[in-house]
Amino acid sequence: MIDALARHEVQYVIVGGWAAIQHGAVRRTDDLDICPEWSRANLDRLGAALRELDAELAISPGKTVPVPVIDGVLLSRMQIGTWQTRAGGFDILRGIPKTATSEARFEELSARATTAEISGRKIRVADLEDVVRSKRIADRPKDHEALPELDKLREAAAAARPRDAAFPSPPSQQLHQPPSPSTQPQPYRPRKGQQTHPLERVEERSLPELLPLARDYCEFNGVDPSDNELLALFRALIADPTHGGVQFLARDGDGRPVGFASLFWTWSTWATGRIGILGDLYVAPQARGTGIGEALIEACRTECRAHGARGLTWSTAKGNVRARALYERVGARSRVDWIDYWLDT
Amino acid sequence: MDRESAYAAWPSPDASFDERQAWAATVSFEERLKWAAKHALPRTDDDTPILVGSGGRRATPEELLEFIAREQERIARGG
Numbered sequence: 001m002i003d004a005l006a007r008h009e010v011q012y013v014i015v016g017g018w019a020a021i022q023h024g025a026v027r028r029t030d031d032l033d034i035c036p037e038w039s040r041a042n043l044d045r046l047g048a049a050l051r052e053l054d055a056e057l058a059i060s061p062g063k064t065v066p067v068p069v070i071d072g073v074l075l076s077r078m079q080i081g082t083w084q085t086r087a088g089g090f091d092i093l094r095g096i097p098k099t100a101t102s103e104a105r106f107e108e109l110s111a112r113a114t115t116a117e118i119s120g121r122k123i124r125v126a127d128l129e130d131v132v133r134s135k136r137i138a139d140r141p142k143d144h145e146a147l148p149e150l151d152k153l154r155e156a157a158a159a160a161r162p163r164d165a166a167f168p169s170p171p172s173q174q175l176h177q178p179p180s181p182s183t184q185p186q187p188y189r190p191r192k193g194q195q196t197h198p199l200e201r202v203e204e205r206s207l208p209e210l211l212p213l214a215r216d217y218c219e220f221n222g223v224d225p226s227d228n229e230l231l232a233l234f235r236a237l238i239a240d241p242t243h244g245g246v247q248f249l250a251r252d253g254d255g256r257p258v259g260f261a262s263l264f265w266t267w268s269t270w271a272t273g274r275i276g277i278l279g280d281l282y283v284a285p286q287a288r289g290t291g292i293g294e295a296l297i298e299a300c301r302t303e304c305r306a307h308g309a310r311g312l313t314w315s316t317a318k319g320n321v322r323a324r325a326l327y328e329r330v331g332a333r334s335r336v337d338w339i340d341y342w343l344d345t
Numbered sequence: 346m347d348r349e350s351a352y353a354a355w356p357s358p359d360a361s362f363d364e365r366q367a368w369a370a371t372v373s374f375e376e377r378l379k380w381a382a383k384h385a386l387p388r389t390d391d392d393t394p395i396l397v398g399s400g401g402r403r404a405t406p407e408e409l410l411e412f413i414a415r416e417q418e419r420i421a422r423g424g
Contacts, residue, residue, distance in 0.1 A: 021377045026365035028358060030385030031392075059409040061388045067413055069420045077412070080395040088382065094397075118375055140391045149362055 001032050001053060001087045006121050008049040011037035011329065013109040015096050015126045015134065020146060022116050023128040024153050027146055031082075031089035035126070036075075037106045037325070038094060039289055043072030046092065053085035096130065097137035104130060107321040110328050128154060199299045202247035202260070207234055209257040210249055217260075217282035237262070245279070248299045250292045258287035261296035263303055263312075271310040276300060278314035281323075293326045315340050351376070358384045 005012065014022070016033030036046050047070040056064035064084045067074070075081060081092040095103030112127040132150045135143040202210055214230050237244045245264035252258045262280040267273070278300055283292045297312075304312050312332075316323050324334070356368045369377055396404050396412060404412070 017381065018378065021381055022374050024366070024369055026356065026369050026377060026380065028381055028384040028386055030382045057409065057413065058388060058393065059404075059406040060393060061390060063406065065410065065413065068417050071420075073419070074416050077397050077416075078394055079397050079399070079401070082388070082392060082394050089385075089388070091392075116374060118378075142389065142391075149365075152362055 001049075001085065001090055002118055002121055002123060004049040004052050004087075005034075005046075008045045008052070010046045010049055011042050011106070012046075013106055013113050013124045013126050015093060015109065015131060016091065017146075019126045019128075019131045020150060022114075022125045023131065023150075024156075025146070025149050027149065031091050033091045033093060035093050035095055035104075035106050035109055037110075038076070040072045040076065041289070043075040045072075047071045047075055050083060050085070050090070053087055053090070055083040055085045055090060058082040058084050058089070096126070096134035098133065100137060104134070107325040111321065111324050111334070113328075128157065199248045199250050199295060202234065202238065202249050204235070204238060206249050207231060210234060210247070210260055213249075213257060213260050213282060213284065214280075216284065217280060220282070237264075245276075246303060247280075248296055250283070250287075250296055252287055252290075252292075259283035259292045259296055261300055263300040265307070265309070268310070273310045274308055276304040276307070276309045276312040278312055281314070288322075293323075294330055297327075297330050297332075355380055355383075 012034040014033065015035050016031065017025075017027060017029030018032055020027055021029070036042055050070045055070060056066050058064050075092060078092070079094045083090045083092065095105040096109070098104040098108075109126045109130055110124060112130060113124040114127065116123050116125050128150070132147070132154060135146055135150065200206065211227060211230060214234075215227075218225060218230075234247065237247055243265060245262060247260060247262045249257055250259035250261075260280065260282055261278065264277045264279045265274055266277055268275045278297065281293060281296055283296075301312055304310075316327065327334070354368065354371075356365045360368075391403065393403050394409060395401060396408070
């Protein structure tokens, strides 16, 4: 099942019994439970994986029925879909219980998920706390049965947590610390079927097209600089790309400008060299979910490598779950215990 | 360790938490999944589909057959 999901490039987080087992539980289950990213495109890919696995809908204990066409529309109409495949049980959940009246979906689970490996494939597994909470709220007999073991695992994990994790060193001492080689993210590759987007480096002639996007971006962030101030900033980068930074403009299939990214250069003692700051990343609402955000990040990453920069860093709002899911997809790691500061000068 | 020896080392589903954990600490995630599948219990009534808009209620087999029929009509109409 994991192979089929990988072949069809389905985005998902593993929840339920498999997640509990990954966290150390020894419990009976034959079902793979997943929370997929709930876009039509991803659900279509998931439907293709189910068809490949000869999936039938499990409509009652011991009874399955074939479904003529399993596509994204059908899957989107099932809050929970229970399937039987030739590789085993396969349950697809829109989300897992978060409170009595709400559910945690892919974006939220993904932000806290851990990475594990099975048959040489990397998989994303929901955090133990999410798994335990969902079982406590689901309140089925089988969940009650699982909870004592999961609670013990939580206690054991808490006891084993390094003492210094509770007393982290000040952010200033950790800033821009490069990842260890064992956790280096894999290079981003566009998903199958995902468009590749022609990106161009911003030049003077690009400014009339960049400016409206930058205005939308500023409005989204609740600021209102003048056009002249924005143009002065863009021109400063164009004049000194080696020391200042570069910007990229993305277009849709019809050539319309739909997104941009700003990459600024700085230095890091921890990274012992130059690093890039992803200062801005913006995709127009109508173009979101088409891979443009990923393409812009990858362009900045490539530029960093070409410029000898050791890494790329940026900040985002904690509540911006859509952006955070994108950043997880491209392999970026967040620093959840850190706080950003700003001082007016 | 060959497969037979690996099976012999498997704990019983009724083994205590400590016994199961002692075994789990020595084997891979994949081995634990094999144990889980080997001892899996059949689906129960509370392990069936929930349709969107049903208020979180498990669908009956009849409702699911109607759902599939409606989906078939949608596909026949061109999706």
